[in-house]
Amino acid sequence: MTVRTRFAPSPTGYLHIGGARTALFAWAYARRHGGKFILRIEDTDVERSTPEAVQAILDGMQWLGLAHDEGPFYQMQRMPRYKEVIAQMLAAGSAYYCYTSAEELEKLRAEQMAKKVKPRYDGRWRPEAGKALPTPPAGVSPVVRFRNPVDGVVAWNDGVKGRIEIANAELDDFIIARADGTPTYNFCVVVDDWDMGITHVIRGDDHVNNTPRQINVLKALGAQVPLYAHLSMILGDDGTKLSKRHGAVSVMQYDEDGYLPEAVLNYLARLGWSHGDEEVFTMEQFVQWFDLDHITSSAAQFNTEKLNWLNAHYIKSAVATRLAGEAAARLARRGIDPESGAPLERVAELYKERVTNLNELADALEPFCVVVHPSAEMIAAHLTDAARAALKVLREKLASCAWEKAAIGAALKETLAACGMKMPQVAIPLRVALLGQPQSPAIDAVVEVLGRDEVLARLDRYI
RNA sequence: GACCCUAUCGUCUAGAGGCCUAGGACAACACCCUUUCACGGUGUGAACCGGGGUUCGACUCCCCGUAGGGUCGCCA
Numbered sequence: 001m002t003v004r005t006r007f008a009p010s011p012t013g014y015l016h017i018g019g020a021r022t023a024l025f026a027w028a029y030a031r032r033h034g035g036k037f038i039l040r041i042e043d044t045d046v047e048r049s050t051p052e053a054v055q056a057i058l059d060g061m062q063w064l065g066l067a068h069d070e071g072p073f074y075q076m077q078r079m080p081r082y083k084e085v086i087a088q089m090l091a092a093g094s095a096y097y098c099y100t101s102a103e104e105l106e107k108l109r110a111e112q113m114a115k116k117v118k119p120r121y122d123g124r125w126r127p128e129a130g131k132a133l134p135t136p137p138a139g140v141s142p143v144v145r146f147r148n149p150v151d152g153v154v155a156w157n158d159g160v161k162g163r164i165e166i167a168n169a170e171l172d173d174f175i176i177a178r179a180d181g182t183p184t185y186n187f188c189v190v191v192d193d194w195d196m197g198i199t200h201v202i203r204g205d206d207h208v209n210n211t212p213r214q215i216n217v218l219k220a221l222g223a224q225v226p227l228y229a230h231l232s233m234i235l236g237d238d239g240t241k242l243s244k245r246h247g248a249v250s251v252m253q254y255d256e257d258g259y260l261p262e263a264v265l266n267y268l269a270r271l272g273w274s275h276g277d278e279e280v281f282t283m284e285q286f287v288q289w290f291d292l293d294h295i296t297s298s299a300a301q302f303n304t305e306k307l308n309w310l311n312a313h314y315i316k317s318a319v320a321t322r323l324a325g326e327a328a329a330r331l332a333r334r335g336i337d338p339e340s341g342a343p344l345e346r347v348a349e350l351y352k353e354r355v356t357n358l359n360e361l362a363d364a365l366e367p368f369c370v371v372v373h374p375s376a377e378m379i380a381a382h383l384t385d386a387a388r389a390a391l392k393v394l395r396e397k398l399a400s401c402a403w404e405k406a407a408i409g410a411a412l413k414e415t416l417a418a419c420g421m422k423m424p425q426v427a428i429p430l431r432v433a434l435l436g437q438p439q440s441p442a443i444d445a446v447v448e449v450l451g452r453d454e455v456l457a458r459l460d461r462y463i
Numbered sequence: 464g465a466c467c468c469u470a471u472c473g474u475c476u477a478g479a480g481g482c483c484u485a486g487g488a489c490a491a492c493a494c495c496c497u498u499u500c501a502c503g504g505u506g507u508g509a510a511c512c513g514g515g516g517u518u519c520g521a522c523u524c525c526c527c528g529u530a531g532g533g534u535c536g537c538c539a
Contacts, residue, residue: 008539009539010538010539012538042539044538044539045538045539047538048539102536102537105536105537109535109536113464115464116464117465118464118465118466119464119465120465120535143537161467161468161469164468165467166466170465170466170467170535172535175536178537179537180537182537184537184538184539186539188539189539205468205533206534206539207534207539208534209467209468209533209535210534210539230468232468233533237474239531241532267475270475270476271476272476273476274475274476275477276477276486276487277486278487278488279475279476279487279488279489293479294477296469296475296476297468297469298468298531298532299468299469299531299532299533300475300476301474302474302475303474303475303489303490305474305489305490306488306489306490308489309488309489309490310489312502353501353502353503354500354501354502355501409498412498422498424498424499426498427498427499428498428499431499431500437500438499439499439500439501440500441499441500441501442498442499443499444498
């Protein structure tokens with residue numbers, strides 16, 4: 001049996017971090033077992049589904065590098081198939097028409113809530129041996145309901161939560177087709193998983209309660225029941241349910257915020273799954289190690305600090321060309337010409353050990369492209385008369401020394417000796433004069449990469 | 464309210480009855496490195512929700528509490 005997993009988002013918004021993890025796990029499981037990963041867009045909610053959201057999901061998947069083997073399939077394009085199955089079920093008696101209006105249902109629910117019982121359909125249109133059904137009211141188009149078994153329990157061995165058992169008595173006859181004839185979620189999912197030969201349904205925790213209904217329909221259809229694995233929620237940084245106010249929820253926002261996809265992937269992989277003490281690993285390793293047994297069954301709180309640490313790690317190990325390219329794109333978006341100054345690749349090499357994200361990298365590279373003027377306070381604090389005098393001595397040496405790090409370092413040391421100063425006393429004013437800020441990587445390396453002409457020109461403004 | 468799920472350092476987690484004096488990572492703190500700020504290195508503090516069982520022995524198994532969460536749509 002080949003493993004077939006799927007990711008089935010509804011296109012009502014962007015791909016959020018929880019969905020991304022679900023997709024990652026389903027993808028990894030298929031990869032791990034040499035199976036297929038299927039992408040299915042569940043767009044039967046015409047009111048809320050948008051083509052923009054479909055695109056956003058596709059973009060998110062692509063950014064993460066989670067490629068699907070089949071699809072994307074769109075449920076709206078499978079309407080004839082759903083209707084065919086509904087007709088079959090109607091004919092077989094496993095589904096029936098119900099003429100109860102939405103208003104009546106609403107009233108029923110309110111009464112049940114008031115009596116503090118579980119709100120559920122009372123089965124008034126359910127055909128039963130020896131039961132007289134009401135006369136269908138004129139002018140009401142009926143919904144179609146699934147005839148759920150009354151007795152027994154439906155149980156499954158959940159891939160992450162273990163055995164779950166729910167009594168059929170807890171389940172009511174849910175609607176599989178609306179009054180306008182369109183099928184509903186719980187029904188489409190079943191038909192799709194069946195038709196697409198899905199063997200492992202890896203999805204969010206919030207679907208646990210749908211599972212027994214889906215299993216019952218599958219059984220009524222004579223279909224094979226797949227293995228279900230329900231992933232717990234991801235909570236926000238503050239331990240509350242993830243929502244817009246948590247800032248970065250959309251996967252693409254992480255791109256925007258300067259995260260590398262491999263960092264996000266590695267972080268997500270470790271959120272709710274583990275492989276002993278392994279913290280940092282490649283997707284190849286992840287695919288090799290991934291299993292359902294080591295998925296945690298409790299909800300996990302998102303921790304931006306750990307993501308930041310991983311991102312910094314991946315930036316450190318990324319090649320400078322790539323980093324320079326990423327930073328250049330960000331600088332360009334700020335209206336800065338990335339080609340206008342020092343070679344960015346060399347600057348990126350200097351900074352990659354020191355930044356947490358690509359936006360910080362762009363910040364760091366900016367003063368190498370354009371002159372950044374220090375604030376008045378900074379000038380007053382660092383570019384004192386004594387400092388300026390030392391910079392003047394240094395300038396003369398830099399005008400003629402060999403242009404490589406060691407020679408620049410030597411010029412710096414000679415300056416210190418000549419002025420009777422300590423390294424920071426010259427290095428910090430020099431940083432302020434050159435970059436507009438008192439901190440930077442090793443100053444000799446910065447001077448070298450900035451170039452002689454630029455260094456002298458920038459110094460001349462202060463001496 | 465009913466049903467379902469969950470419970471180890473602040474956070475992510477290891478842990479399949481003795482390997483646990485509970486391990487790793489992020490964060491915190493201290494020290495070291497240092498040409499500033501970082502990086503890096505070393506180290507320290509920090510947890511089994513409570514109560515009952517089962518067992519020679521429970522973080523691990525069972526029950527009951529408690530606390531969180533999810534679901535009860537002609538949404539997905």
